[in-house]
Amino acid sequence: MKRVQFEHSAVPYLFVAPQILIISIFFLWPAAQAVYQSFLLEDAFGMSSQFVWFRNFEDVLSSSSWTRSAVFTVVFSVLVAVISITLSLFLAVRADEVIRGAKSYRTMLMWGYAIAPPVAGLLGNMMFNPLMGDLYKAFNSFGFEFNHIQNANDATFVVILIAVWKQVSVNFIFFLSGLQGIPKSVQEAATLDCKSAERRFWTITFPLLAPTTFFLLVINLTYAFFETFGIIDVSTKGSPGGATATLVYKVYVDGFIGADLGGSSAQSVLLMIMVSVLTVFQFRFIERKVHY
Amino acid sequence: MFRKTLMAAAAVFALGNTAQAATEITWWHAMDGALGGVVDQITADFNASQSEYHLVAVNKGGYEDTMTAGIAAFRAKNQPNIIQIFDAGAATIINAKGAVKPVQDLLEENNVKFDINDYIPGVRYFYADSDGKMIGMPFNSSTPLLYYNKEALAKAGVDVPKTWEEFEAAAPKLKEAGYTALAQSHSPWIFFENFMSRHNLQMATANNGYDSTDVKILYNNDALKDHWQHVKDWKDAGYYGYYGRAWGANQDAFVQQQVAMWIGSSGSFGGLRKSAQFDFGTSTLPYWKGVGDAPKSTFIGGASLFAFSGHSAEQDAGVAAFFQFLTKPETQYYWHKETGYVPITNAAYELAKKDGYYKESPDAEVGILQLSEEGGEWTKGYRLGFYVQIREVIYREVDKIMNGEETVDAAFNTIEEEANGLLKRFNDTYSN
Numbered sequence: 001m002k003r004v005q006f007e008h009s010a011v012p013y014l015f016v017a018p019q020i021l022i023i024s025i026f027f028l029w030p031a032a033q034a035v036y037q038s039f040l041l042e043d044a045f046g047m048s049s050q051f052v053w054f055r056n057f058e059d060v061l062s063s064s065s066w067t068r069s070a071v072f073t074v075v076f077s078v079l080v081a082v083i084s085i086t087l088s089l090f091l092a093v094r095a096d097e098v099i100r101g102a103k104s105y106r107t108m109l110m111w112g113y114a115i116a117p118p119v120a121g122l123l124g125n126m127m128f129n130p131l132m133g134d135l136y137k138a139f140n141s142f143g144f145e146f147n148h149i150q151n152a153n154d155a156t157f158v159v160i161l162i163a164v165w166k167q168v169s170v171n172f173i174f175f176l177s178g179l180q181g182i183p184k185s186v187q188e189a190a191t192l193d194c195k196s197a198e199r200r201f202w203t204i205t206f207p208l209l210a211p212t213t214f215f216l217l218v219i220n221l222t223y224a225f226f227e228t229f230g231i232i233d234v235s236t237k238g239s240p241g242g243a244t245a246t247l248v249y250k251v252y253v254d255g256f257i258g259a260d261l262g263g264s265s266a267q268s269v270l271l272m273i274m275v276s277v278l279t280v281f282q283f284r285f286i287e288r289k290v291h292y
Numbered sequence: 293m294f295r296k297t298l299m300a301a302a303a304v305f306a307l308g309n310t311a312q313a314a315t316e317i318t319w320w321h322a323m324d325g326a327l328g329g330v331v332d333q334i335t336a337d338f339n340a341s342q343s344e345y346h347l348v349a350v351n352k353g354g355y356e357d358t359m360t361a362g363i364a365a366f367r368a369k370n371q372p373n374i375i376q377i378f379d380a381g382a383a384t385i386i387n388a389k390g391a392v393k394p395v396q397d398l399l400e401e402n403n404v405k406f407d408i409n410d411y412i413p414g415v416r417y418f419y420a421d422s423d424g425k426m427i428g429m430p431f432n433s434s435t436p437l438l439y440y441n442k443e444a445l446a447k448a449g450v451d452v453p454k455t456w457e458e459f460e461a462a463a464p465k466l467k468e469a470g471y472t473a474l475a476q477s478h479s480p481w482i483f484f485e486n487f488m489s490r491h492n493l494q495m496a497t498a499n500n501g502y503d504s505t506d507v508k509i510l511y512n513n514d515a516l517k518d519h520w521q522h523v524k525d526w527k528d529a530g531y532y533g534y535y536g537r538a539w540g541a542n543q544d545a546f547v548q549q550q551v552a553m554w555i556g557s558s559g560s561f562g563g564l565r566k567s568a569q570f571d572f573g574t575s576t577l578p579y580w581k582g583v584g585d586a587p588k589s590t591f592i593g594g595a596s597l598f599a600f601s602g603h604s605a606e607q608d609a610g611v612a613a614f615f616q617f618l619t620k621p622e623t624q625y626y627w628h629k630e631t632g633y634v635p636i637t638n639a640a641y642e643l644a645k646k647d648g649y650y651k652e653s654p655d656a657e658v659g660i661l662q663l664s665e666e667g668g669e670w671t672k673g674y675r676l677g678f679y680v681q682i683r684e685v686i687y688r689e690v691d692k693i694m695n696g697e698e699t700v701d702a703a704f705n706t707i708e709e710e711a712n713g714l715l716k717r718f719n720d721t722y723s724n
Contacts, residue, residue, distance in 0.1 A: 041717070041720055041721040042721065043384075043387065043388045043721055043722050044363045044384050044385075044388060045363060045366050045367065045385070045388035045391040046366070046367045047388045047389050047390055047391055048389070048722070052720075059713070059717065063710070063713075064706075065685075065688070065710075129541070130535060130541070131535075131541075131544055131545060131548055131550070149534070149535060149536035149541075150534065150536070150691070150694055150695035151695060152695070152697070237537065237538070238688075239536055239537050239687065239688070239691050240536070240691035240692070240694075240695055241688045241689070241691035241692040241695070241697060242688045242691075253681075253684060254681060256356065256360050257356045257360075257680055257681075257684075258678060258680045258681040258684070259359065259360075259363060259381070259384050259678075259680070260678060260681065260717070262721070263717070
């Protein structure tokens with residue numbers, strides 16, 4: 001038998017090797033460790049361990065606090081992604097139209113990007129402090145009985161507000177550059193054909209921004225799932241009653257604070273599965289509607 | 293940080309030049325800020341007191357960070373000699389068979405005189421095993437105390453309540469005077485664990501968990517539920533301020549004079565003296581006259597020092613020498629005065645008394661007096677696994693009681709069920 005073979009050179013492999021190495025060390029290996037740990041009951045110091053099959057998963061899935069946290073995570077992530085994308089798209093379109101002082105507007109809107117999530121959480125925490133927080137006082141003076149310390153919906157509102165605020169500037173940068181990537185000729189042609197700015201936006205600008213929007217959707221969901229940890233840890237710590245604990249926060253509380261390795265590994269494996277499913281879903285069903 | 297490292301390095305070199313290289317021992321602790329400064333001072337004093345050993349103290353963040361760092365280091369076989377572990381994490385390290393060397397063995401092997409009765413009653417057995425052998429060396433030990441705003445109480449014309457019955461009588465007057473009567477900063481520690489101890493109620497089966505890891509929690513009892521029903525009623529009536537689970541938020545309410553009385557830690561004393569712009573006093577943790585007879589001593593909170601296993605005999609001897617230095621009356625008295633934590637030995641307490649410290653600031657003595665109150669069958673402590681998570685469950689359910697999402701009964705059923713689930717997991721993990 002004669003096999004058709006192309007000449008392979010080792011050079012491309014050499015070039016991807018560092019990337020593969022990094023992924024293996026910092027992602028594949030720890031992920032494999034987590035999967036292995038999720039089947040064990042092991043004491044924190046590693047003095048004894050036993051293989052228990054799916055016991056950890058059963059314990060996790062049967063706990064009401066995990067279910068509550070899973071539901072919250074999904075609701076929270078979708079809301080954060082949708083609100084911050086919508087808001088930043090609006091801001092980017094407006095900022096793109098500004099002629100005088102455009103640079104300072106844009107810089108101001110990008111500022112938030114430089115703020116680390118825990119710092120954003122701390123700022124939010126201060127503004128909503130019941131004793132001295134301005135926003136807390138403002139909401140209550142409008143007649144809402146606002147109390148995020150005790151009311152689950154109010155607490156959810158607070159963490160969403162902080163998370164969105166922090167993310168808007170990131171999205172803004174991408175949308176603004178996306179808008180500036182739209183050829184002037186296309187816009188001018190559209191202006192000749194159609195008087196309504198709104199219609200032009202939906203038929204010309206938005207479709208041309210679709211790749212950016214899709215990219216941001218993926219990024220924002222990942223952000224809401226994982227990176228909001230700092231915000232939650234500093235502001236609500238998952239309270240009241242576990243109403244604002246995302247799954248990542250719960251993994252941290254059980255694994256790092258509680259030293260339950262098997263249980264928190266099982267939780268992170270479940271989280272990995274959820275995120276994989278979500279990503280596949282996004283690329284299969286939403287990306288189809290995107291034209292590059 | 294860099295400067296500290298540099299100084300430590302310089303110190304090592306200096307010692308290396310004078311003496312034959314001193315044995316280095318490391319201590320990972322969770323004391324930052326002002327407390328960290330006191331720890332550094334004690335470390336420097338120990339190093340100056342002898343030349344055989346050189347102690348390096350490293351702050352690893354808060355309690356949880358320190359414990360996590362210790363676990364990671366131990367698993368990587370790179371553990372420090374001494375690690376500070378907080379009360380709720382004690383079961384995790386003590387039940388990991390072979391992870392630590394019992395402090396009593398360590399001291400006796402190195403010919404340091406050890407008598408458990410030298411330690412004050414409240415701390416004596418908290419970190420001991422069921423046979424009464426001391427495993428962890430008590431270090432920073434505190435107890436919940438009631439702090440009160442003197443002006444507020446005078447305005448309302450009430451005395452400091454010793455019991456909850458007295459509190460109920462005083463609360464409406466304080467409300468009339470424009471104050472929320474009470475807040476507290478740590479529901480699991482103050483209104484669960486110490487509630488049980490104060491009323492001499494059994495907290496868990498198997499001798500509060502000391503005898504076995506196969507144990508069930510006993511929180512779901514009428515006395516405790518009744519207490520929480522009262523707390524909820526007080527909150528609804530405007531006598532009790534609930535500022536969430538954060539320690540600081542509740543303390544701030546007291547500092548800003550919205551709340552007339554606040555229950556915190558005896559270790560809060562030093563900080564309050566700096567932040568509170570008014571005259572305040574301290575008193576013992578109130579109790580229900582209707583529950584049991586006389587009030588009993590409270591549990592300690594805080595943390596203890598554990599000696600990790602797997603080090604050379606030489607280094608272990610250094611750890612023993614440091615523990616001996618740490619428990620000296622002078623060291624303890626210094627620690628007590630600087631931080632507000634209680635002195636852990638009788639001799640140190642005597643020294644503080646003799647020195648006239650309590651004449652000059654009587655409030656500093658309330659904590660140790662409370663810990664020295666008559667002990668009962670159930671006041672020596674508890675040893676429960678995954679207790680950190682059990683506290684999380686308590687925090688969560690208290691939130692729900694306070695916002696009316698759940699009744700007291702329902703919340704306590706959940707606490708019992710989830711806590712027992714966690715205890716079972718712990719038993720399955722650690723019992724073989």
